[in-house]
Amino acid sequence: MTTTETAPAGTGEHTLAADEALLQLGRELKSTGYRFTTVTPETHARVNRRPGNATARTLRDVLGWSRPFAEGVLPATIVDLLRAADAVEPHGDGLWRSRVRFSSYDDELFVHSAFPTDAPDSVFFGPDTYRMADAASAHAAGRAGSTRRAVDIGCGTGAGAIAVAKRAPQAEVFAVDINDNALRYARINAALAGVGDRVRPTASNLLDGVDGAFDLIISNPPFMIDPAGRTYRDGGGPDGNDLSLTIIDVAAERLAPGGSLVLFSGCGIVEGHDPLRAAAAERLEGTGLAWDYREVDPDVYDEELDGEAYARAERIAVVLLTATRPR
Known part of the structure; x- marks a missing residue:
């Protein structure tokens, strides 16, 4: 990643600082004009299986399509906020993956769980x-x-x-x-x-x-x-x-x-x-x-x-x- 070689260790508990970082990340995404319409899990999986979609090339690939990303794909500001929110994890082979997604609705952005939503406490949006x-x-x-x-x-x-x-x-x-x-x-x-x-x-x-x-x-x-x-x-x-x-x-x-x-x-x-x-x-x-x-x-x-x-x-x-x- 841009600032360090290791992701922050997850504690299982989210601090006020982590919540504030997610809020600031949402505001930063709004300022860039980021938008993403979340589809059904089946459509999501089909689109991600297409040739060339295995890894992320853009911000929407990372925070919408939940694709793993390499260093340099995201702006440093976004990476730092993901790290501060404890919302990024190693994905192997030098890649990283966001634990959250952001979706658009009603001219707002909503943070929710990354795809696939398999965990019992997943927060679904679709x-x-x-x-x-x-x-x-x-x-x-x-x-x-x-x-x-x-x-x-x-x-x-x-x-x-x-x-x-x-x-x-x-x-x-x-x-x-x-x-x-x-x-x-x-x-x-x-x-x-x-x-x-x-x-x-x-x-x-x-x-x-x-x-x-x-x-x-x-x-x-x-x-x-x-x-x-x-x-x-x-x-x-x-x-x-x-x-x-x-x-x-x-x-x-x-x-x-x-x-x-x-x-x-x-x-x-x-x-x-x-x-x-x-x-x-x-x-x-x-x-x-x-x-x-x-x-x-x-x-x-x-x-x-x-x-x-x-x-x-x-x-x-x-x-x-x-x-x-x-x-």
Whole structure:
């Protein structure tokens, strides 16, 4: 690397200095005009397998495509900030690799885990993040004046919470997660977006760690059937829907009058039947909530259909459920 031959030893704990270095790295990337749209893991792997893509040639290759890089590829300023954040590691044969990625959304940058996201505490960002945050943004913009208290359940990078905070400037927005790494990145991303004073990353299992009612509850929970049981990916239950259904139950208890749930999820469709829709209808019956359910994309993650977990599914759809309590 540019300044030394060894990477800093990881302690397993992130210091305030490391967090500040990641924040400064995000600001430096913004100043250079850096942008990167994160694709699905399958697309990411395919692009990286192309001839010539084994190692990085540009900043986007390193911090977007997660490709190993040689000395001299990155500006010294970027290297120094990666080192200060303990976010770079040796990759063999004199190469190095960033432990983080930065992705673009809504004219902001978001730090998240490097590809591939195999670790149990990985913080994922991808196409579903864009879809969920778009839905949350549209809902928040349509009722900006009436949203005083909002929460993003399973916030990950905090993209949804930040999108809401930008459109409801008077709102207190909680970003809750059980993953300490997610809370760390959400805190950094909120500061990078200039809403760090109004987005409150909070350790919480669903809403157990926060009190009171909410005008807006948003969530993009894990919804896949994941044989590896990775927390950021596995939705629980035989259809991957347990967590989504639990969030519906929690929202029915904690929505304020006039408050809304915006739930972005997904489900394997079996012989034309959507088990999530059917189960959601049962959960919502008798709650008094007015709700709507629609497919956002009817066919995603087609590679999963080759696995045993989705052997009965004809397709996997991503869906949007909104539920509102009357005033």
